[in-house]
Amino acid sequence: MDVEATEPNTEAWSDITPDAARRLVIAAVEAFAERGYHATTTRDIAGRAGMSPAALYIHYKTKEQLLYQISSVGHQRSLALLRQAAESGGTPADRLGTAVRSFVRWHAEYHTTGRVVQYELGALGPEHHTEIVELRRRSEAVMRSIIEDGVRSGDFDVLDVSGTTLAVLSLCIDVARWFNPAGRRTPDEIGELYADLVLRMVRPV
Amino acid sequence: MDVEATEPNTEAWSDITPDAARRLVIAAVEAFAERGYHATTTRDIAGRAGMSPAALYIHYKTKEQLLYQISSVGHQRSLALLRQAAESGGTPADRLGTAVRSFVRWHAEYHTTGRVVQYELGALGPEHHTEIVELRRRSEAVMRSIIEDGVRSGDFDVLDVSGTTLAVLSLCIDVARWFNPAGRRTPDEIGELYADLVLRMVRPV
């Protein structure tokens, strides 16, 4: 199935140590993305990481902790991308285009992580869940502020700012669900296409 | 949690008989939408339907058959909505607006069914899976044909027809994920908003 020369996951999680813990995270991301959290067994994760089922519990207390680690890091990464775009000077259209482009590119490039981050958060424990929801609220706030800036300056024409914010984020996020690395489009191309589509959504007539 | 006077699921599945089978489907839709297919137990479904765990197997051979029934009916319903819009005369803009409006409204109104239909199809058995994927291909073809019509007639200006088709469908589908019946917006309002956003996406400059 995996014919890529450069596996993005290997470098994406390179700051996790020790080596065995990183292998477990990568294995968990792949398994969760493929089959979902609940359909994935700890034996499967350990097997993919090349160790016995018991070894998992040396590095992570529970299976849920693995999901939390993935979800937390993933949300922080994507939030950082949005913040970077929002603070990057230029017109509101420039900033919105940059935000959509890099957010979409991330969800395509790391679509396995993205799938876990976006579609498995219901499996988190209550306290982890509320923590992650807070990160999501911040992402929404960043995106909304860019759109609000554009409306205020007259660069954008938007009837329902919070509804449009929701739609834009939803559009970008869902890329993680359908993106196929064996498909026709590269993450860059999809980012470009989506930036164009979103800018059309907010453009004055 | 449920304070609605008219439960949409009750009427949505009214053509399923006998009564016990319908109660099981409705219970399964709710449980699958809330927690996902794999996290839902047959005991939970039977309990919600007001019967013993064994009674489920009188009406459905396996838990997967229940999912297949839901997925199949749901896909046929949403495909029918798209076809109706595509065949409903008027300008391409009219047809695209109608398609998006009714497709989105359906995914909001029946967001529990929509969630199962759109996000749990990986849990289907291989042969059921390919059957459902075929239905999805047809939905995509219908949406694409509307957009192609508009491009041909000059009503729409779209660089990448198949990419835009994918984006539009993705945008509509994802409504089922985030829609909250206790939220500010009604299904009709979201349908209206989304129809406007999509028409902006394809509008010539």
Next chain:
DNA sequence: AACGGGGGTGAGCAAGCGCTTAGCCGCCTT
């Protein structure tokens, strides 16, 4: 009154689950 059969139940089976425990192995320190 006897019957037949579809819809239902209580109990439980085999398998698989998340997770634990007792102990081993190799390496760094002394």
Next chain:
DNA sequence: AAGGCGGCTAAGCGCTTGCTCACCCCCGTT
């Protein structure tokens, strides 16, 4: 050479899972 320890494993515990089976109840027909 001895000891301590982090990383790992084989085995398995207690529990839940999807699903089955023997049996029962109710009701329309004869």
